[in-house]
Amino acid sequence: MSAPAPTYVAVLTPESPGAIAVVAVSGDGAGRLVAPICRRRNAGSIERFDAGLPRLVQIMDGEQVLDDAIVSAFTIGDVPRIELNLHGGVRIVQRVVGVLERVGGRLISATAFEDRFGGRSSFDRDVDKALMVAGSRRLAIWLMAQRRALPSFFSEWSTFNDEEITAFRRRSEAAIRLIRGVRVALVGPPNAGKSTLANRLIGHERVIVSSEAGTTRDWIDETAIIDGWPVTLTDTAGVRDTHCEIESEAIRRGAAQARSSDLVLAIVDATEPADSRRRSIEATLSAVSSDAPTLVVVNKTDAVSKRIEPATAAEECWVSALSGDGMELLEHRIADALKLNELDSTEPTGFFPAHLYGRPETEVERTTT
Ligand SMILES: Nc1nc2c(ncn2[C@@H]2O[C@H](COP(=O)(O)OP(=O)(O)OP(=O)(O)O)[C@@H](O)[C@H]2O)c(=O)[nH]1
Ligand SMILES: [Mg+2]
Secondary structure (H helix, E strand, O other), rough: OOOOOOEEEEOOOOOOOEEEEEEEEEOOOOHHHHHEEEEOOOEEOOOOOOEEEOOOEEEEEEEEEEEEEEEEEEEEEEEEEEEEEEEOOOOHHHHHHHHHHHHOOOEOHHEEEEEEEHHOOOOHHHHHHHHOOOOOOHHHHHHHHHHHHHHHHOOOHHHHHHHHHHHHHHHHHHHHHHHHEEEEEEEEEOOHHHHHHHHHHOOOOOOOOOOOOOOOOOOOOEEEOOOOEEEEEEEEOOOOOOOOHHHHHHHHHHHHHOOOOOEEEEEOOOOOOOHHHHHHHHHHHHHHHOOOOOOEEEEHHHHHHOOOOOOOOEEEOOOOOOOOOOHHHHHHHHHHOOHHHHHHOOOOOOOOOHHHHHOEEEEEEEEHO
């Protein structure tokens, strides 16, 4: 008699803290493996799980309750699968998986599990991976559109000419950066309104604002939704000559952040005379010396009554972080500078580096491991 086919166990959610974790068990013996380690909340035992009838149970390690979990049973193709929806603590997941292994489950990676039982293409898995980190509704909708558009594009890859491939790669660069995480640094002299502008873009009072110059010390990262796209904003300490050691270190750290950003917003104060704004822009940009594109933002337009003369041609955006005036245009400009407008259409566009070569990322992972 041949040995019974193994029952496989995999953690489907990422190995990082989260609100829930999903442990899947697949194979003919899935029910026989899971039922004995579960009990009803009134301590009664569980005989079996019925498909389509999720149950709230306690997962047990002997007499110890490991977690309250929702357990659902279904079949994929004709293979029975049971999913345990646990609380997301890393320790709970480890212990539940440990119990499942002890009663005979064979632990495999989520990728191997998906290969065996998922029934989904590797590109679908790319979309799911990206959706997990997509920080905005617009990006999620865009990814769902790619789920339809990209596979047929990949299947015709060999028929495209160089020009078509180049256009595809150009569109894709912006999306790859967005999925990896786009960073925008706010720099400028003290009191220009960097933190007020950061709060306005973030949508709540995340950072401290005060009329005292030198308020922001350590740089602060926070996600803002710019034109519908998720962008990480870094508010930094105002750039000026100072004898204060702590402030100097804060300025140095802020400049380092700006150098590793995808875009630098140089904020200046509209109430300053044009000459002094010009000097501020020069001093700020030389202090951060970043290769990233720069957008000069003139803030506090509400505080000046007469028309302000541009100090340099680079002064492109005029806003009032206090009243919100000009913010919509500023958001468009930021999105343009980050080339996110490349994603306005639903043309096939890659979002992982492997897509630049016409194949799903998971395929590359598999051939390189
Ligand atoms: N009238 C007006 N005041 C503003 C505006 N934006 C900021 N302020 C004021 O300018 C002062 C400094 O604002 P902050 O946002 O703390 O400036 P900051 O550039 O972050 O300053 P540091 O952290 O010290 O470098 C505060 O009193 C703000 O209320 C604006 O658009 N209009
Ligand atoms: Mg500040």
